[in-house]
Amino acid sequence: MKKILMPVVMVAVLAIIPYVGVEFLKLDYLFGVVIPYTATALFIAGFLYRIADWLIRPVPFRIPTTAGQEKSLDWIKRNRFESPYHAWEAVARVLSEVLLFRSLFRNTRAELHKDASLAYASDKWLWLGGLAFHWSLLVIVLRHTRFFFVMVPGFADFLDHADSFFDVTLPAFYISDALALGAITFLTARRFFDAKVRMISLPTDYFPLFLIGGIVLAGILMRYVVRLNIMPVKDHMLQLMHFGFDPPGQIGTLFYVHLFLISVLLVYFPLSKLMHMGAIFLSPTRNLCNNSREKRHVNPWNSDIRFRTYSEYEDEFREKMKKAGLPVEKQ
Amino acid sequence: MRIKRNILFIAIPALLVFAVIGFLLQSGNAVETPGAPPPPVAVDSTKCIAQTEYMRSNHMKVLNEWRHSSVREGNRVYTAHNGSRFQKSLNTCLGCHSNKLFCFNCHMYANVKPKCWNCHLSPMETP
Numbered sequence: 001m002k003k004i005l006m007p008v009v010m011v012a013v014l015a016i017i018p019y020v021g022v023e024f025l026k027l028d029y030l031f032g033v034v035i036p037y038t039a040t041a042l043f044i045a046g047f048l049y050r051i052a053d054w055l056i057r058p059v060p061f062r063i064p065t066t067a068g069q070e071k072s073l074d075w076i077k078r079n080r081f082e083s084p085y086h087a088w089e090a091v092a093r094v095l096s097e098v099l100l101f102r103s104l105f106r107n108t109r110a111e112l113h114k115d116a117s118l119a120y121a122s123d124k125w126l127w128l129g130g131l132a133f134h135w136s137l138l139v140i141v142l143r144h145t146r147f148f149f150v151m152v153p154g155f156a157d158f159l160d161h162a163d164s165f166f167d168v169t170l171p172a173f174y175i176s177d178a179l180a181l182g183a184i185t186f187l188t189a190r191r192f193f194d195a196k197v198r199m200i201s202l203p204t205d206y207f208p209l210f211l212i213g214g215i216v217l218a219g220i221l222m223r224y225v226v227r228l229n230i231m232p233v234k235d236h237m238l239q240l241m242h243f244g245f246d247p248p249g250q251i252g253t254l255f256y257v258h259l260f261l262i263s264v265l266l267v268y269f270p271l272s273k274l275m276h277m278g279a280i281f282l283s284p285t286r287n288l289c290n291n292s293r294e295k296r297h298v299n300p301w302n303s304d305i306r307f308r309t310y311s312e313y314e315d316e317f318r319e320k321m322k323k324a325g326l327p328v329e330k331q
Numbered sequence: 332m333r334i335k336r337n338i339l340f341i342a343i344p345a346l347l348v349f350a351v352i353g354f355l356l357q358s359g360n361a362v363e364t365p366g367a368p369p370p371p372v373a374v375d376s377t378k379c380i381a382q383t384e385y386m387r388s389n390h391m392k393v394l395n396e397w398r399h400s401s402v403r404e405g406n407r408v409y410t411a412h413n414g415s416r417f418q419k420s421l422n423t424c425l426g427c428h429s430n431k432l433f434c435f436n437c438h439m440y441a442n443v444k445p446k447c448w449n450c451h452l453s454p455m456e457t458p
Contacts, residue, residue: 146442157442167446170395229387230441252388 004192007207011214011261018260022253031256032236032248039263046270051278060299064290067106072293083290094286101127101134126190133183136176137212139163140219143176147237169224177220184213208274211265218258228252379427380411391445394421421451431455 021027064070068082084090096102109123143163145156164172188209191201222228232249239246269275281287314321314328321328379386386393397419400406409417417423425433431454438444447453 152442160442160444170391170445171443172445227388227392229384230443231387231437234441 003201003203004206007203007210010207011210014211014261014264015214015218015257018256019253022256028251028256029247031260032251033240033245035263036240036259039266043266043269046267047275047278050270050275051282054279054282058300059284059288060301061297062288062290062292063285064292065285070290070293085289085291085294087289090287090289094281094283097283097286098280101131104130125186129183129186129190132179133187136179136183139176140174140180140216143174147234148241150238171223173224177216177223180216181213181220184209184216188213204273208265208268208272211261211268215258215261215265218254218261222252222254222258226252226254228255378415380409380415380417380423394447421447425454 018031021031064083068079069076070083071078071085078085080089081092081096084093093102104127105124107123107126108120111119111121113119139159142156143159146152146160163174163176165175166173188206191197191205191209228251232251233255236248236251265274269277311329314330318328318330381389381393397409401419407419409419411417434447434454448456
């Protein structure tokens with residue numbers, strides 16, 4: 001219970017800080033300019049540091065996973081994408097993981113039945129929930145480009161149009177808002193109600209879920225319930241994009257809650273499991289070709305071993321071997 | 332076969348529930364279609380209907396309520412907080428805010444594109 005309550009309290013306190021700061025202490029400048037800049041700088045530096053740190057680690061050996069038949073003899077049918085041989089096949093495997101969550105699609109669930117028999121079955125809910133969550137977050141982030149650029153890029157226009165396709169309510173209801181909220185609720189509830197997952201869940205699993213949930217909730221409230229004047233928001237975002245340091249205009253407090261929680265997320269990002277965003281591209285079981293039957297991979301930091309071959313041995317002892325009547329290969 | 336029957340067990344009651352809900356909703360809405368539209372009330376369109384600050388962030392809410400109540404309930408008169416009465420119409424707004432770019436300036440800037448002009452005549456299209 002404590003491991004769930006602690007993150008809840010932390011996110012609640014984090015949401016109250018900017019509210020008190022802006023509403024009562026008038027610290028617009030701190031929460032609108034100083035903290036976002038600092039958080040973004042820390043995010044970029046931390047992210048690059050973590051990725052660089054992983055990139056310079058040597059990965060000497062292939063790590064074949066047993067998901068597909070490796071390329072060997074011509075008459076053995078191989079699985080091109082589950083066990084790639086060429087680089088482009090490995091790229092396809094990484095992309096199928098990043099874009100479609102291939103590994104989660106394999107997820108199975110073990111159940112103990114009443115007659116004490118253990119049954120395994122395919123379980124696609126985690127895959128579906130994860131896919132809905134990540135894709136809707138991506139769409140939401142891309143949609144936000146309309147706040148950051150004077151000329152909004154075409155894809156953002158298209159996404160905006162497709163996302164508000166149902167055209168109900170005013171401002172138009174976004175499908176991705178409902179999907180993100182529904183999916184994060186499901187993913188959190190799964191951790192509460194599935195005993196096995198509850199056992200292995202840690203505060204570091206709950207905290208980002210609640211934090212992102214808080215950000216989404218603040219955003220949804222700003223759009224549909226507590227409406228804010230959007231003009232000063234865009235003014236301020238544009239000037240942040242141009243590295244300006246002017247104080248923000250008159251913006252509602254909820255905006256600062258939203259922005260501060262995002263700043264917290266940015267700072268927390270490189271320190272946490274959220275780094276899977278960059279790390280997924282570096283996972284050795286996905287991005288290495290399984291060609292260890294074709295190529296010899298030598299560990300680069302092995303010390304040189306002095307081998308003595310038979311021909312060298314024979315060279316040294318040939319005369320003695322001949323005298324002893326032993327057969328030699330070279331006369 | 333077993334799965335198919337299960338689906339039927341779920342699908343048929345679900346369809347029934349939807350049908351019943353739909354019927355109840357629609358029967359509640361069975362308003363007698365009004366004949367001629369009521370004559371326009373003498374209205375005052377020279378003042379603002381609310382504070383500028385409120386309108387900046389809530390104009391879409393007001394317009395949405397106007398659309399709903401005037402089109403579906405036939406109530407075309409809006410009584411503001413200070414008691415003045417307004418005709419619920421875009422023309423009420425655009426009568427004073429007659430700058431052709433009144434809507435577009437901000438909406439272009441924030442890249443917000445509501446579908447008002449799918450039906451209504453946009454100020455840009457009027458001479």
